[in-house]
Amino acid sequence: METIPEAPHAAGAEHRSRELEERIAAEPGAFRVLTGDRPTGPLHLGHYFGTLANRVRLQRAGVDLFVLVADYQVLTDRDVADRLPEHVEGLIADHLAAGVDPSSATIFRHSAVPALNQLMLPFLSLVSVAELQRNPTVKDEIAASRQTSVSGLMFTYPVHQAADILFCKANLVPVGKDQLPHQEITRTIARRFNERYGPVFPVPDALLSAAPNLLGTDGRKMSKSRGNAIALSAGPDETARLIRRAVTDGDRYIAYAPETRPQVSNLVLLAALCQDRDPHDVAAGIGDGGATALKKVVTDSVNEFLRPIRARRAELAADRTYLRRVLAEGNERANAVADRTLDEVRTAMGC
Known part of the structure; x- marks a missing residue:
């Protein structure tokens, strides 16, 4: 053989x-x-x-x-x-x-x-x-x-x-x-x-x-078992809670730099995917707003993106x-x- x-x-x-x-x-x-x-x-x-x-x-x-x-x-x-x-x-x-x-x-x-x-x-x-x-x-x-x-x-x-x-x-x-x-x-x-x-x-x-390879909210590989993933079925409040806990870094200026700032860049990428935009543009729009502004943008982007999927899934789960x-x-x-x-x-x- x-x-x-x-x-x-x-x-x-x-x-x-x-x-x-x-x-x-x-x-x-x-x-x-x-x-x-x-x-x-x-x-x-x-x-x-x-x-x-x-x-x-x-x-x-x-x-x-x-x-x-x-x-x-x-x-x-x-x-x-x-x-x-x-x-x-x-x-x-x-x-x-x-x-x-x-x-x-x-x-x-x-x-x-x-x-x-x-x-x-x-x-x-x-x-x-x-x-x-x-x-x-x-x-x-x-x-x-x-x-x-x-x-x-x-x-x-x-x-x-x-x-x-x-x-x-x-x-x-x-x-x-x-x-x-x-x-x-x-x-x-x-x-x-x-x-x-x-x-x-x-x-x-x-x-x-x-x-793209999305990391979990704790900066490790995204996984159901690790509790670091945002489920398609997660509600807006749960999504916000998970993103508030997401790992970032100490640099207030937000930039998309996956090699040197993986956790921040992962959140920027998530927002960019949900908005169908270039992650560099998303980061530039946040600028020196820091982690708080970044997490708000990500939360709003994810919740808006998932809104029709959640609605459809709720109908399906009920049938x-x-x-x-x-x-x-x-x-x-x-x-x-x-x-x-x-x-x-x-x-x-x-x-």
């Missing part, structure tokens, strides 16, 4: 992503995207600007969108899937409130699509233990979990992700630069299967996101029957696709 190639350098991946964006603009119907999230709590502004807005953009451009509610993957780094039904419905509400159209997007959950998960078996035969051990994303997940032992689900997470992507024959996967090694395992599995059994799967391309119907219809579509793919796999393998 040949070794999994190293993930493409970021520069090469960025060049390829620019080519893909041109092709998407010219022929969006030629692409199917697989993307998704683990249902571990409400999505926040980091999710919105990092992934959700891009999903909506691609769908509106005409790309076929599959959104995975990765309920099985909740168990990769925890013992139980806490409050899972609530988090699944909340995840769907967040997507719809952000602008994903359920009439054309396929929104589904892992546990409802048996044929998808069955692809894990042949896919595991196409990678070695050593290859999984070397995967930097697996190493990071294991380190971040702080667990004394590693479950088989966590160890084989990249193979499960390959099944997520390939079951629907997605040919485009939006990722950040840190996920390129992870994506390369999916590409390798697709190539190896096709070489061994015949052409069944496309080799999916990574579409690098140009999304759980509708959310369940959206998921049921998405599960049905995903099952039909997965069953066809599994039939092709069985035929190709002769089993």
Whole structure:
């Protein structure tokens, strides 16, 4: 078994992503995207600007969108899937409130699509233990979990992700630069299967996101579990409270300088994203107003930006029957696709 190639350098991946964006603009119907999230709590502004807005953009451009509610993957780094039904419905509400159209997007959950998960078996035969051990994303997940032992689900997470992507024959996967090694395992599995059994799967391309990396209000990575993120469902008062607690620095003059003033620049960037303006212009408008003026601008900007999303999400959350119907219809579509793919796999393998 040949070794999994190293993930493409970021520069090469960025060049390829620019080519893909041109092709998407010219022929969006030629692409199917697989993307998704683990249902571990409400999505926040980091999710919105990092992934959700891009999903909506691609769908509106005409790309076929599959959104995975990765309920099985909740168990990769925890013992139980806490409050899972609530988090699944909340995840769907967040997507719809952000602008994903359920009439054309396929929104589904892992546990409802048996044929998808069955692809894990042949896919595991196409990678070695050593290859999984070397995967930097697996190493990071294991380190971040702080667990004394590693479950088989966590160890084989990249193979499960390959099944997520390939079951629907997605040919485009939006990722950040840190996920390129992870994506390369999916590409390798697709190539190896096709070489061994015949052409069944496309080799999916990574579409690098140009999304900024937003920090949490404490200056660390934005995370649900750290309590440093502003949820899409957060009310105006909670948003104001979180921003008042945000870390800044002692320099009264506000400037956008991510390298030297990361906490202040993060708040400036958040306001700029919500206003759809250049962060340097936002900073210049605040000038020597200091942290108090900065936090007021950020609070007002975020609350105004989230106002229609919050209103739509509140309507959706109040109609759980509708959310369940959206998921049921998405599960049905995903099952039909997965069953066809599994039939092709069985035929190709002769089993």
